[in-house]
Amino acid sequence: MTDYPALAASLSTTDPVAIIARALDEGGGDAAISFSGAEDVLLIEYASQTKRPFRVFSLDTGRLHAETYRFFAAVEEHYRLRIEYCFPEAAAVERLVRAKGLFSFYKDGHQECCGIRKVEPLRRQLGALACWITGQRRDQSPTRANVPVVQVDSQFTGLQGRPLIKWNPLANRSRDDVWLAIRALGVPFNPLHERGFVSLGCEPCTRAILPSQHEREGRWWWEEATHKECGLHQGNLSPH
Numbered sequence: 393m394t395d396y397p398a399l400a401a402s403l404s405t406t407d408p409v410a411i412i413a414r415a416l417d418e419g420g421g422d423a424a425i426s427f428s429g430a431e432d433v434l435l436i437e438y439a440s441q442t443k444r445p446f447r448v449f450s451l452d453t454g455r456l457h458a459e460t461y462r463f464f465a466a467v468e469e470h471y472r473l474r475i476e477y478c479f480p481e482a483a484a485v486e487r488l489v490r491a492k493g494l495f496s497f498y499k500d501g502h503q504e505c506c507g508i509r510k511v512e513p514l515r516r517q518l519g520a521l522a523c524w525i526t527g528q529r530r531d532q533s534p535t536r537a538n539v540p541v542v543q544v545d546s547q548f549t550g551l552q553g554r555p556l557i558k559w560n561p562l563a564n565r566s567r568d569d570v571w572l573a574i575r576a577l578g579v580p581f582n583p584l585h586e587r588g589f590v591s592l593g594c595e596p597c598t599r600a601i602l603p604s605q606h607e608r609e610g611r612w613w614w615e616e617a618t619h620k621e622c623g624l625h626q627g628n629l630s631p632h
Contacts, residue, residue, distance in 0.1 A: 396540075396542055396543055396544055396557070397540070397543075399541075399542055400540035400541045400542045400543060403541045403542065404540075404541055404564060405564070406541070408434075408435075408438050408561040408562055408565065409438045409441050409442060411541060411542075411559065411561040412435065412438050412439050412442055412525065412559070412561050413442040413444065414559075415523050415525050415542075415557075415559040415561070416439065416442060416444045416445075416446055416523075417444070418522075418523060418557070419521070419522045419523030419557070420522075421445070421447070422520075422521050422522035422523065422550075422551055423446065423447065423521065423522060423523035423524075423525060424446070424447035424448060424449050424476070424517075424521055424523070424524065424525065425439060425446060425447070425448045425449070425525045425526075426448075426449060426450070426451075426514075426524060426525070426526055426527075427448050427449065427450045427464075427467070427475060428450055428451070428460075428592065428593075429527070429582065429591070429592045431527025431528075431529060431562050431570055432526075432527040433467055433574070433579055433580060433581060434527070434562070434570055434573055434574055434577075434579060435525060435526075435527055435561065435562070436448060436467065436471055436473075437471075437573075437574075437577055437579045438561070439525075440471055447476060448473055448475050448476065449475065449476035449477070449478055449517055450464065450475050450476070450477055450478065451477075451478050451509075451510050451513050451514060452477045452478065452479055453480065453509035453510055453594050454479070454480065454485070454509065455509070455594040455595055455596060456593075456594060456595060457584060457592070457595045457598070459582055459583050459584050460582060460584070460592060463580070463581070463582040463583070466580045467580055470580050476517070478513035478514065478516065478517045479513060480508055480509045480510075480512065480513050481508070481512065481513075484508045484512070485508055485509065488504065488505065488508055494596075495596060497596070497597065498614060501615060502597060502612050502615065509594070514548070515548060518545075518548045518549075518550060518556055519548075519549065519550065519551070520551055521550055521551055521556065522550050522551050522554070522556070522557065523550075523556075523557045523558075523559060524545065524548075524550075524556055524557070524558045524559070525559045525561065526558060526559070526560050527560075527562055528560045528562070528563060529560075529562050529563060529564075529565055529566070529567070529570070530563055530564065531566050531567060532567075532591070532607065532608060533606075533608040539560050539563045540560065540563060541559070541560055541561065541563050541564070542557065542558070542559050542560070543557075543558050543560075544556070544557060544558070545557070545558040567590075567607060587600060588600030588601055588602075588610075589601075589610060590607035590610055591607045591608055591610050591611045593611055597611060597612055598610055598611060599613060
């Protein structure tokens with residue numbers, strides 16, 4: 393049985409391309425990259441450099457920016473792939489909106505809406521995977537300060553109920569590292585980034601930030617920074 397803490401330590405200074413290659417070798421057709429923003433498209437670029445087949449999925453909450461949808465189409469064309477879009481259950485969305493309106497998260501917190509629009513679709517997708525490759529970085533927020541390069545996911549289970557292996561190839565990279573690579577490699581990116589949107593999510597819960605602000609201040613800005621996980625990486629809030 394693999395000792396993942398030891399493996400994470402051994403890979404802590406490894407190039408992200410090599411880490412992704414290792415993840416794809418281990419997961420094969422049951423490994424996939426979750427895609428939404430800058431870090432994730434760099435993962436796609438790096439995966440393409442491995443010359444291995446790979447899968448990409450994205451959560452379409454129904455409330456993304458128009459620019460984000462066009463960005464998705466541009467990525468599909470650039471890399472000649474089809475993103476596996478995951479959608480929330482229509483009946484669950486309908487119940488929430490009918491009961492509480494379209495913007496209940498400003499009063500109740502974002503967890504309920506994210507649970508319906510993001511977490512449950514993700515759970516269904518991950519239940520058919522062995523390896524989940526994410527764009528998490530340690531410098532993104534306080535909740536991600538201890539993210540390892542590879543780990544057994546503490547929140548979701550994988551294919552046939554087995555443990556899900558979560559790979560974070562960019563864990564030790566900075567935002568500057570990511571953007572230097574994107575520009576050097578000619579990787580497509582969401583035009584919202586050029587308008588001050590650093591961390592992108594649903595349109596009502598995302599806003600541009602000032603140069604002096606941390607990137608996650610543009611997400612769920614009405615909540616405490618230590619609570620800013622939408623549920624996709626809720627395991628980050630648990631003690632490590």
